[in-house]
Amino acid sequence: MTAELDAPASGTTDDSDVVLEAEGVSKHFPVRRTGRDVVKRTTHHVHAVDDVSFALRRGHVTAMVGESGSGKSTVARVMAQLHRQTAGTIRLHGEPVDVRGGRRFRAYCRAVQMVFQDPFASLNPIHTVRYHLTRALRIHGNAGRTRAEREAALEDLLASVQLTPARNYLDKFPHELSGGQRQRVAIARALAADPEVLLADEPVSMLDVSIRLGVLNLLRDLKDRLRLAILYITHDIASARYFADDIQVMYAGQVVEGGDSETVTQSPAHPYTRLLVESAPDPDRLTGRTDAPEDSAQGEPPSLISPPSGCRFHPRCPFAMDRCSVASPPRLEVGDQPGHWAACWLFDTPSVEAAS
Amino acid sequence: MSYLLRRIGFYLFTAWAAITINFFIPRAIPGDPVQSMVNRAQGQIDSNAIHSLYVLFGMDTDQSIFSQYFEYLGQLLRGDLGLSFTFFPTPVSEVLGDSLPWTIALVGLTTIVSFVLGTGLGVLVGWRRGGWADLVLPVTTFLSSIPYFWLGLIAITLFAGDGGAFPSSGGYDPGVTPSFTWDFISSAVLHSVLPAVTILITSMSGWIMSMRNMMVTVSQEDYITVAHAKGLSERRVMVSYAARNALLPNVSGFAMSLGLIVGGTLLMEIVFSYPGVGYELFQALGAKDYPLMQGIFLVITLSVLVANLLADVAYLALDPRTRREG
Amino acid sequence: GGGSSAAKTPSNGVLTIGMPNGPQTNNSNPFLESSAGASLGYRRVIFEPLVMTNVVKPTDPGKPWLATKWEWSDNFKKVAITIRDGVTFSDGQKMTADDVAYTFQLLKDKSALNINSIPFGDIAASGNQVTLIFPKSQYVNQNKILNTPVVPKHIWSKMKDPTTDPVKNPVGTGPYTLKTFTPQTVTLVRRDGYWQAPPKVTELRYTSYTDNNAQTTALANGSAEWSFVFIPNYKAVYTNKDPQHFKLWFPSVLAVHGLWLNTERKPFDNPVLRRAMNMAINREDVVQQGEAGYFYPKVDSITGIPTPAGEPYIADAFKGKNATVDVAGAKALLTGNGFTYNGDKLVDPSGKPVTITLSDPAGWSDYQTDLEIIKDNLSQIGIEAKVDKANEDAWTTNVETGNFQGVLHWTNNGYTPYDMYQNMMDGTLYKPVGTGGVSGNYGRFKNQQATDAIARYADATDDAGRKAALDQVQQIMVDQMPVIPLMAANAGGEYSTRHWVGWPDEQNPYAPAQPTLINALDILLHLQPAA
Amino acid sequence: MAVPAADVAAAVPVEEPAGKRRQAFRFLATGKAITGLVIIGVLVVLSVIGEWIAPYDPSARSSDLLEGPSGRHWLGTTHLGQDILSQLLVGTRSVMVVGLVSGLVATILAVVIGVTSGYLSGLGGEGLSAVSNVFLVIPALPLIVIIASIVPEVSTLGIALIIGCTSWAWGARVLRAQTLSLRRRDYVEAARATGESTWRIIGVEILPNLTAVIASSFVGTVIFAVLSEITLAFIGVSGGAEWNWGTILFWAQSQQALDQGAWWWFVPAGLAIAILGTSLSLVNFGIDEFVNPRLRTGGRMRAGFTPVVRGGDR
């Protein structure tokens, strides 16, 4: 029997913890039409995200990993409603959201905040830390009524991202801060809205090794203290293992595997996840002898304008079967751990049995 | 290709808008061609002649400005630019035919030479940053800040006065007739030296500056360092790697300036009494010669647009990144 | 240089003529002021008039030219013209009375070409005689009619529309034909078969320079031998380069350039103030500094009639009465008529200080200089003047609609003072301030006597009547001073005697020296190669 | 396990917040810009006090007609005996006023149109961009001449406004391009994600980041405006009642000063213009170098062959 799972993958916590969920979300970007297309009246789209479903829970970090260009940032932006999804629904506390600017967008912002990938680019170089934070507080009505209240709120914010004493930072410009400090300010700004969900788009990939850890620890600390639901986007699967509760693996705009972080990293099920895990640098595999497994996939990531039919990984997949190029695999239970699933025909139990 | 299609649509709109503005704005000037003509004669034309001039110019009928406008558009579509008032009844197209070649030959050539020389110098100055090359900059800055007419007049005084080597005005010797003879060509060339040199002096520095800046910017690109690392000869790195890339932004500037050839030389032609379009435009403005003004503006508009289109095409040709397959 | 050296060397039989009028287009239509022929003046040597008259000596009788005889009926409503025999057009066709009649008919039919607005009546040709009939006296227009250039009927009648035909191959009775045309230079050559002794100059080269400076340079280096251009400080820039040969002669004609005052604007509606201003203005300075001492000759007579051209017309009462600077007199005149001084500021009878804005287009540098001087002069009698360097188009409209206080402006020009006075004072031209479309009387001068006298002059049937009328006009002019006449219009030119002699001058004023007037042909016929 | 926050703080040098001022105009602090600014400053001062330090009334006639430089008239006199030095001094004001006013007007227009059309997508943005392109296509000087003819009274301020209203298109285009590149920046998106309104994003997040570009476009317009004003006066299209350097040149030219050998009438005003132009260009270069630090001249060095200075002066 095909054990098709309902999205989101069930975890250990019960469903009342779900804050934000995406169901069947797709995002297609129209691309510039060529002269021939104008004649033929066809339009092309980048299928940046196709039919993605998952849920974010209170006090829970969900990591989303995948290679560059697999659509991770796009998912985050759609979740933050910076882009409108092409299809699918986003639910906040079970209510479908449809916000187009204005007051309702602000209300949504209050609940869902995003931290951008690049701490050097996401703070306006001409505004001070104080300005950034005050605006965020004001917009969401957390600035208090008096000056003193506002100052107190600012200090609380900076303290919550461990930038103390606050007065050392408040009047600094972004260029006077280190990368880690900037990222903390960006996080503080997101926290100023007092959100329930934090969408962190590769919050550390631009940071130096020694600073990364601080920011990640901070996020984890926030999750615990404020019971935030965090979406942690990265392409560094090792940090996802270390930091997240569960992991979603994206490939070419689709989520191909999900499960709790330890399981996904230690016993990856989907061939792509395996490839990802095997490719990650591993100090224990010593000195040049990159005894890469024979079955390791080669080739280039697929075009997102005309993605491969069936399973999008099949052109690179060492285990590709006939049906892989025809039919898109549904979420199939892997079976080793509860909640671990993969979108791969290999785990279609009856068929595997039939094949053997 | 869609890029070009969209550009063309955009250009058509711009052309229409410019033509419309060119039609209405001159007509908002107080006065009319007849009065200007009488004024210019300062008493040499009798005030009794005014009526006959109105009749002559066909301005004695009351026609609404909008019907004139649509008539004008219709004329344009038929390729008819109307009759000039200043040179009544010479067709505007003939006036343009007389003056355009001069402007295009002199200014066109000068613009190209200025671009080539300026860019070349800019390449050198940008490449050999520091040292003598940096002295070029203040000098060119100063030269380019000089008002053009002033430089032209000084040049005339110095080089075209008594015993000067160059004629001070005109496109060729009064004695010769335009034709493909040595006499005419040599005289035309001689007459073009001063205007050309003064234009070069004031316009070249712009190219030098922009090319220099681009060279400096480009020469810090990684691929230049790589080219050095590859052990390529200095010349090859400078020309084929640095200059080739630095040239790209300058190309659109160059196309822009090609478009301005017709409209941008008013002062040169006034100062050097050069028989080109700019001077014609100046006269037309003073005479309120609407048809001639419109004709010249049309030429300018079209040449700017065509130049822009050329720039787009040149960019497509020069920069492989803008080329699209399929 | 190349340009000058070619022209500096004496070219056999060639005369170089220049005008500062910019590139030309190939257009030799003699009736169009916009043609190259008019702008450079070469239409005068292709198309000949019936009679050659001389504006510098307006009372002299005209020289018979294509007409051998012309007889006006007493009331100047009819003229019978006898056409010269043996005249051929340059294409070999004989010129006949038919051609003359055709020419007048053309002007009658095409008001666009009838630049003098002559009211033609019947036009008849018979034999070698052409008779023209007019609805009213043409005394004041007689020379304009007789100066009409004659065009060949056999060519012009075939034109689709003579008003819009550029006549690229002009055929006339004159001694020259068009050889080549370029926008910059037009070359004419002498033809065979001219009806009188041919001119010595075998080739005429007309060059159009872009502006005064270029023209002056060309004169100074000898590449242009004859021209009509304003040269500031002409001695330094022009004549001193070759004092022996470089000459200029700028005789006055019967038109003035003067300070037009808006006679409906207070306080300038007061003739006393206008007269006092007249007394304060230093014409000598204006002419010397503003007009380079020669361009517009000074007007001395208080009647405003330029001398010597208009000498015969000056009323006996005013003969020898010249305008002079008399600041004290002016002040006395003012204080004697209700004006007062507050310190050195003039205050009008209503108690307002007198100020004036003098306005002329910014680009007219000689006028601007004149105004600066006038401003200075007026301050002597306590009038605070401001010089406005106006935009030409706006200024034109302002002058037309009477929206000004004082402007330097010209008057019409003619063979009698009628044209200038009519232009200044004719009440039939009057339109209220704010209404445009006037062709004269910009100062809104309203004086019935003047209007009547002007009309009487034009219609009078005898010289006595005319004299009486003109005397009255002069009297009104002197009393009312609607325009303060400063200088005369000219009909002059710069010429070089290096290669050609026989030019008109003070001693021999047989023609005005300007190369674009009909007399250009007469001058060419007088020129002889220099020894 | 978490990094002690105190350590992070301790590692950055702590500066007093009081010492921090917003440095929006840092770009004027390069050597070139300072040189240019000093010259401009002198001219601005002259434009204010020129009237009082001028030895004569610039319009006053005297009997010293067309005299060369002398103790009495340092720069000689005109054909009316007016003192040219005084004309130059008094004329400074009009030049500076036109430069500044039209620079301001054009820059404001350019900013409003350029930034709005860059930030707004869709028809509004495209329309505004089309408008500025139309203005780019129409040749500026003739357009200015025409508009100057339409306006009845052309005062200095009028000229300034006309030039300002016709010369914004280039700046608008540059600013539009810049805005287009800024509007997808993360910090703009971040401001949006915070819930800022569109106008606040344009005004507070984007605009200040364009300061250098705006300043450079301002300086460019000032140069253009000054040259235009002078050209207009020179070709006799406008004069206004006030003196400016172009009027001096107009008089000199119409009196054929150079042919008469009166160089003192023609040369100083031209040089004054060139100096003003140069100083403005210097400011512009300074801004360029700020925007693109690579342009800063770093001594006599060339890429590709790092010099070896053993035992250098350290």
Place this chain on the structure above:
Amino acid sequence: MSEPVLEIKNLSVDYGMGPDAVQAVRDVSLTLHRGEVLGLAGESGSGKSTLAYGMTRLLPPPGVVSGGEVVYHPQDGAPVDILGLNRPQLRKLRWSEISIVFQGAMNSLNPVHKVVTQLCDVIKAHDKRSTPASRRARAAELMKLVGINTDRLDSYPHQLSGGMRQRVMIAMALALEPSVVIMDEPTTALDVVMQRQILTQLAELRERLGFAVLFITHDLSLLVELSDRIAIMYGGRIVEEANARQLYREPLHPYSLGLLKSFPALRGERRELTGIPGSPPDLRAMPSGCAFHPRCPRAFEPCADRDPVLAAPEDKTRSVACWLHVPGAGRTAENSTSSTTARS
């Protein structure tokens, strides 16, 4: 161990000259042996790139090499000091003996020339006798070497994916069969899958062609896996140099330890991550003594005053610059002698 091919001795590199010069590489000595992979790691700003560019004299202004020697040992012939060469000599040496692969391949390839042109360029510059046909053939060969289809020869750089461009750069680096290839973060911009592909290929090629590699990255886990020896840089100095395995198992310098403890491991035990507190030093205001001491959890009395010297603590195959490993530190004040690399 095999013979040295490139010896860096006491190299110092400055940015700028005179009083406001910044010394980004300080007194670095390092030896690259024939055929080995030497890894160079350190956090951002520690001077890795400056070292790589400085020793090849490719550092753009205001960079200046302010001291030291870079000796290249050709296969046959006398050693040459790169720092003493004039332009033509240097040009000849470059690429044919020492080639470089830079971090951003997109930026390393000239965007306006085809890949084949750029490959042929380098051959032509060093082999004047080659014909266009032979050059093209060689270019095709090189492309095959790095696993790119030869029909991509006529592509422009922007038509290739990031990984392909990086491989083109590697192909170009090998075009003249140099004995040293310097790689400055060649894979940092790529994702792990692509990175793995390229590193695998590199390893194969090195086995076949036998060139030595100086591999620069800040990803220590990558280096441990890839290289024979590893040098760790901090604040413009080499603070530790050791065999890769040794370094991973038993880092001696607290900074190396900190680096290793900053990486989460994908496999095996979830280990404790501590990271390195504080932030990198400011080159303009270097801490006195050991540059790392303000961040060092084990800093003690001599660290703030005196610079430790890179020296071999117990055996001859590794060296470290830390007072912890100087017997009797705290008493000796002897740091005037210039540091020497422990060489075999």
